[in-house]
Amino acid sequence: MRTTLTLDDDVTARLERERRKRRVPFKTLVNDVLRAGLDALHAPRPNRERFHTQGFSLGASLVGSLDNIEEILSRGEGERHR
Numbered sequence: 001m002r003t004t005l006t007l008d009d010d011v012t013a014r015l016e017r018e019r020r021k022r023r024v025p026f027k028t029l030v031n032d033v034l035r036a037g038l039d040a041l042h043a044p045r046p047n048r049e050r051f052h053t054q055g056f057s058l059g060a061s062l063v064g065s066l067d068n069i070e071e072i073l074s075r076g077e078g079e080r081h082r
Helices: 009-022 026-042 069-081
Strands: none
Touching: 009 026
């Protein structure tokens, strides 16, 4: 099948580097890369071990409530923060 593709400059540069490295025609490389990408889309994802972190208390906030950014800025920078 013949079709026209518009490739982004960065993709074209990467394909061209790979084409020179493999010494294959551009058409062959594009087909190989598309096949690999399509295979990867349908490949089962590996089971990964869940990552857990241990939480701990940092204590009370030294600046008071962090809900009001305006108040925090005025405490830290004075009224000139505006």
